[in-house]
Amino acid sequence: MSSYNLTHLMELESEAIFILREVAAQFEKPVMLFSGGKDSIIMFHLARKAFHPGKVPFPLMHVDTGHNFPETIEFRDRLIKETGETLIVKYVQDSIDKGTAVEEIGINASRNGLQTVTLLEGLEQGKYDCALGGARRDEEKARAKERFFSHRDEFGQWDPKNQRPEIWNLFNGKKKMGEHFRIFPISNWTEMDVWQYILHEKLELPSLYFSHKRDVVIRSGVLLGKCNYIQLKDSEQWVEKNVRCRTIGDMTCTGVTESNAVTLEEIIEEVATTKVTERGGRADDKRSEAAMEDRKKEGYF
Amino acid sequence: MSEKKGYLDMELLRFTTAGSVDDGKSTLIGRLLYDSKAIFEDQMELLEETSKQRGEEGVNLALLTDGLRSEREQGITIDVAYRYFATPKRKFIIADTPGHIQYTRNMVTGASTANLALLLVDARHGIIEQTKRHAFIASLLQIPHIAVCINKMDLVDYNQEEFDKIKSDFESFSSKLEIKDIHFIPISALNGDNVVDRSKNMDWYEGSTLMHLLENIHIGSDQNHVDCRFPIQFVVRPQSKEYPDYRGYAGRIEGGVFKPGDNVTVLPSGFTSKIKSIDTFDGMVEEAFSPMSVCMTLVDNIDISRGDMLVRENNKPKVEQDIDVMICWMNEKKMIPKGKYTIRHTSQTARCIVKEIKYKMDINTLHRMEDEKEIGLNDIGRITIRTTKPLFFDSYRRNRNTGSIILVDEATNETVAAGMVI
Ligand SMILES: Nc1nc2c(ncn2[C@@H]2O[C@H](COP(=O)(O)OP(=O)(O)OP(=O)(O)O)[C@@H](O)[C@H]2O)c(=O)[nH]1
Numbered sequence: 095m096s097s098y099n100l101t102h103l104m105e106l107e108s109e110a111i112f113i114l115r116e117v118a119a120q121f122e123k124p125v126m127l128f129s130g131g132k133d134s135i136i137m138f139h140l141a142r143k144a145f146h147p148g149k150v151p152f153p154l155m156h157v158d159t160g161h162n163f164p165e166t167i168e169f170r171d172r173l174i175k176e177t178g179e180t181l182i183v184k185y186v187q188d189s190i191d192k193g194t195a196v197e198e199i200g201i202n203a204s205r206n207g208l209q210t211v212t213l214l215e216g217l218e219q220g221k222y223d224c225a226l227g228g229a230r231r232d233e234e235k236a237r238a239k240e241r242f243f244s245h246r247d248e249f250g251q252w253d254p255k256n257q258r259p260e261i262w263n264l265f266n267g268k269k270k271m272g273e274h275f276r277i278f279p280i281s282n283w284t285e286m287d288v289w290q291y292i293l294h295e296k297l298e299l300p301s302l303y304f305s306h307k308r309d310v311v312i313r314s315g316v317l318l319g320k321c322n323y324i325q326l327k328d329s330e331q332w333v334e335k336n337v338r339c340r341t342i343g344d345m346t347c348t349g350v351t352e353s354n355a356v357t358l359e360e361i362i363e364e365v366a367t368t369k370v371t372e373r374g375g376r377a378d379d380k381r382s383e384a385a386m387e388d389r390k391k392e393g394y395f
Numbered sequence: 396m397s398e399k400k401g402y403l404d405m406e407l408l409r410f411t412t413a414g415s416v417d418d419g420k421s422t423l424i425g426r427l428l429y430d431s432k433a434i435f436e437d438q439m440e441l442l443e444e445t446s447k448q449r450g451e452e453g454v455n456l457a458l459l460t461d462g463l464r465s466e467r468e469q470g471i472t473i474d475v476a477y478r479y480f481a482t483p484k485r486k487f488i489i490a491d492t493p494g495h496i497q498y499t500r501n502m503v504t505g506a507s508t509a510n511l512a513l514l515l516v517d518a519r520h521g522i523i524e525q526t527k528r529h530a531f532i533a534s535l536l537q538i539p540h541i542a543v544c545i546n547k548m549d550l551v552d553y554n555q556e557e558f559d560k561i562k563s564d565f566e567s568f569s570s571k572l573e574i575k576d577i578h579f580i581p582i583s584a585l586n587g588d589n590v591v592d593r594s595k596n597m598d599w600y601e602g603s604t605l606m607h608l609l610e611n612i613h614i615g616s617d618q619n620h621v622d623c624r625f626p627i628q629f630v631v632r633p634q635s636k637e638y639p640d641y642r643g644y645a646g647r648i649e650g651g652v653f654k655p656g657d658n659v660t661v662l663p664s665g666f667t668s669k670i671k672s673i674d675t676f677d678g679m680v681e682e683a684f685s686p687m688s689v690c691m692t693l694v695d696n697i698d699i700s701r702g703d704m705l706v707r708e709n710n711k712p713k714v715e716q717d718i719d720v721m722i723c724w725m726n727e728k729k730m731i732p733k734g735k736y737t738i739r740h741t742s743q744t745a746r747c748i749v750k751e752i753k754y755k756m757d758i759n760t761l762h763r764m765e766d767e768k769e770i771g772l773n774d775i776g777r778i779t780i781r782t783t784k785p786l787f788f789d790s791y792r793r794n795r796n797t798g799s800i801i802l803v804d805e806a807t808n809e810t811v812a813a814g815m816v817i
């Protein structure tokens with residue numbers, strides 16, 4: 095009987111597929127958030143697996159800050175075209191133009207926080223009652239506390255002190271009008287699991303994840319890639335380095351890491367020996383000790 | 396290449412912490428990660444900085460899991476934190492749960508999927524009610540292994556007598572529980588004695604360190620591979636040019652092994668058919684077992700929807716409306732006798748009424764209090780419910796997946812109880 099054992103990676107895959115199907119069955123109008131990063135790409139892949147040979151029964155939504163790496167957008171558009179699934183794009187710029195979001199100013203200005211406004215507006219406009227996300231518990235200490243089915247009040251807020259119990263795999267998606275859920279099928283995956291799975295499934299990724307030459311500036315220990323949205327201080331300058339992204343987000347706050355890894359195998363090798371966390375290079379997390387928790391309470395992912 | 400294979404083949408152990416407030420659970424997890432070099436440099440810098448700001452001596456390792464603002468303010472754990480780490484031998488998923496009685500439901504959340512529980516005891520205080528409550532919950536959840544970590548040995552001069560006394564106290568209590576395998580380890584989470592490294596202060600202890608136990612304890616599969624159970628989650632009907640007539644039943648196998656060609660019975664209708672194919676995105680498979688997520692097609696066209704279950708003709712679950720369950724109550728609002736609740740079980744949702752409260756457990760003595768008919772927050776008791784439609788279930792002991800239920804309050808939508816079918 096011992097031959098009936100799933101490897102832990104296949105167990106994680108099965109758990110995620112199970113949750114995706116629960117979402118399709120329990121909610122009226124789900125949407126899957128898609129940023130073009132590796133976790134989103136895995137989520138999308140899992141959704142295609144979950145409903146095969148049918149289509150994915152919900153659309154994808156990208157909250158576009160306008161400050162993306164161009165490689166991400168190209169990749170995103172190609173993936174959607176190839177798979178024939180539906181993508182909705184919501185622009186932070188539209189929220190700024192409407193006056194619901196206000197652009198930050200100063201040298202460290204970022205649109206990362208403004209995403210929350212656009213996201214909540216997008217959910218409301220589309221009358222979505224549930225948003226699927228690729229957040230993982232190993233990313234950050236507030237995320238380590240999140241449920242698979244995370245309940246949000248009518249303002250999209252998370253109440254970490256009062257989460258619903260979540261026992262076994264019996265998920266309770268019941269809610270009142272106006273409330274909604276954030277759902278995280280790959281909660282239990284680690285960065286290593288993600289890379290091993292990408293290798294196992296032979297998934298394609300944006301080129302940013304592999305080593306390439308790029309002009310960067312080093313700011314409070316974080317390497318930021320050159321783009322129009324970052325202004326240099328007098329003391330700073332662009333220097334060319336071999337880098338790759340460990341996470342992909344807004345260009346203004348996603349640090350890149352020095353690396354020569356050009357294949358998945360080399361990346362896995364690197365992940366196995368790294369001494370800093372994946373989000374160690376995220377300026378948005380460094381703003382304060384509870385930066386992530388605070389953003390999540392407001393409705394961020 | 397061989398290393399890659401190694402990672403994919405690695406065994407997974409899910410464990411949880413348990414025990415009363417301040418007994419050192421979070422500190423122990425911090426110590427375990429620290430001593431096995433599983434803390435990243437930037438995390439460590441943050442810990443050092445935060446500990447200094449808080450005016451603590453040294454680094455407070457509990458802050459590794461106590462990540463919420465209010466947890467840090469109050470110095471206690473409020474909700475489960477999940478941590479992940481791997482050694483060359485195994486991969487671990489840790490649920491660090493709160494000890495405070497007010498947050499017992501979060502302890503149940505963390506413990507419900509664990510194969511092993513680390514039950515902490517403060518060597519100065521010994522076995523107290525909350526220790527017993529958590530041990531009892533662990534046994535109800537059928538967690539097969541319990542490691543009783545007698546902690547803060549540094550505060551009792553690493554004295555063997557203290558350890559022996561607590562050990563025998565626990566044994567006389569646990570003899571009334573159903574726990575397959577119990578280990579006792581004297582530790583100091585604060586100083587690291589017997590956590591990853593063997594203690595130099597307790598020569599009298601000859602057992603293994605906690606890490607050694609975690610890496611070597613035998614973990615069989617907790618899945619049932621005997622009784623075939625396939626609850627339907629979702630019906631896949633592409634109605635596309637490529638698959639005009641495809642009708643697949645998607646779900647996760649919750650027990651047994653299914654193969655194409657097997658005869659199956661559909662519950663509740665009782666119709667029988669044969670499995671035509673077991674499909675996945677990567678192609679058809681020859682067999683599927685729990686906990687695989689698959690999509691099945693049948694040779695006959697019968698009406699099947701979410702909540703139905705495929706089983707074998709000669710091995711059916713119970714199909715009944717009156718169900719006996721042990722429940723842990725998890726809500727401030729007390730259970731209402733004759734009250735109506737929504738019940739969730741596998742992919743089924745029904746309504747139910749609490750028909751009878753048989754008894755409430757006295758956690759200290761494990762006596763059944765048959766005259767106590769009030770079940771409130773953190774109480775454990777046995778009840779009978781009647782559902783609006785038949786459920787297809789096994790006893791929790793036989794199959795966790797088909798023997799577990801939750802009750803949902805119909806006014807607030809909160810999950811108010813976890814139940815194990817007897
Ligand atoms: N002297 C000594 N103190 C310890 C030891 N382990 C933990 N402590 C202290 O006990 C206190 C409580 O520790 P925590 O790890 O937060 O306890 P906990 O069990 O996680 O508490 P809750 O999660 O709130 O239930 C802290 O001040 C720790 O430093 C130990 O081995 N020796």
Ligand SMILES: [Mg+2]
Pocket residue numbers: 420421422457461471472491492493494
């Ligand atoms: Mg704690």
